[in-house]
Amino acid sequence: MGGRSWCKEGIRYWQRKEYEVIEELKGKYPVNFLCQVMGVNRSGYYKWRQRQGKMNRYERDRVELTRLLQAAHEKHPSHGYHRLAHDVFLKTGWVFSHNLAHKCCKAAGIRSKARKGRYKRPGEESILFPNQVRGHWNAAAPLQLVVSDMTTLKVGTTYWEWTILLDTFNNEILAHSVTSQRGSNKPYYHCLEQLKKRMDKREEQTSQVVFHTDQGAVYSSRAFCQAHHDYNILRSMSRGGTPTDNPIIEALNGWIKEELYLDFDLAHSHDVPALLDAYVDFFNNHRPAAALGYRSPVQFKTERGF
Secondary structure, eight states: OHHHHHHHHHHHHHHHHHHHHHHHHTTTSOHHHHHHHHTOOHHHHHHHHHHTTSOOHHHHHHHHHHHHHHHHHHHOTTOOHHHHHHHHHHHHOOOOOHHHHHHHHHHHTOOOOOOOOOOOOOOOOOSSSOOSOTTOOOOSSTTSEEEEEEEEEEETTEEEEEEEEEETTTTEEEEEEEESSTTOOHHHHHHHHHHHHHHHHOSOTTSOEEEEEOOOHHHHSHHHHHHTTTSOEEEEEOOTTOGGGSHHHHHHHHHHHHHHHHTSOGGGOSOHHHHHHHHHHHHHHTOOBGGGTSBOHHHHHHHTTO
């Protein structure tokens, strides 16, 4: 098919060249005579003349698609062309390839404003809790593999510490807690309590939950370990200073922060906890994720009967 397509494009190219030659010589020779010499159809030449300066339907589609992608980019500056293409599809129902969306974005200079990460060398293994995951992130059911992390959000002159607990089965935020008190351990324990409540509601109480975190001071503390002593939780930790050992939540943390600042205007929020609650509801129930086939986490879990 690729060879046939190339042949058709080559034929069209030489036809255009022949029409251009006729256009140059028509002042000296009759058009009918030139068409006979060049071996082209006279009606085809006149159709070509009428189309000059006008866009064909493919070019018009690209202009319209670029306009829609630009509008989606202005609404969600953090999105890349894959997410922008999906936004346009949801809004219009227009089916087109991501390759075409990439070409339109590249021609129009549409780029995600999200910052890119840098590579860091891996650190040392934890003595208390070695890495139990080791790259095997494909959970078969909810509450099999749960990860947690804390990220800092700056709003005005205040730094907020936001702790998230995520289910890797469908990337759903199971619990979150935020505080403006630097170094407070309350958000960590609040998320742990929410995890324990979810475990209590499960039908299969004997199944184990792998709880993977970094080597933060709270996660490594004896008090935190004692807080889940009576629960079937297997602790797992990343190597020191190695975010690639916890890639799912580390990657999402980056995108979540970009969306909060660029799309939800977090920097000018007067009620950070309320805004984060609203964002978590959006993230779990409405935000399409490419890793989930452009379904929301709750939709993905529901479709699989959980």
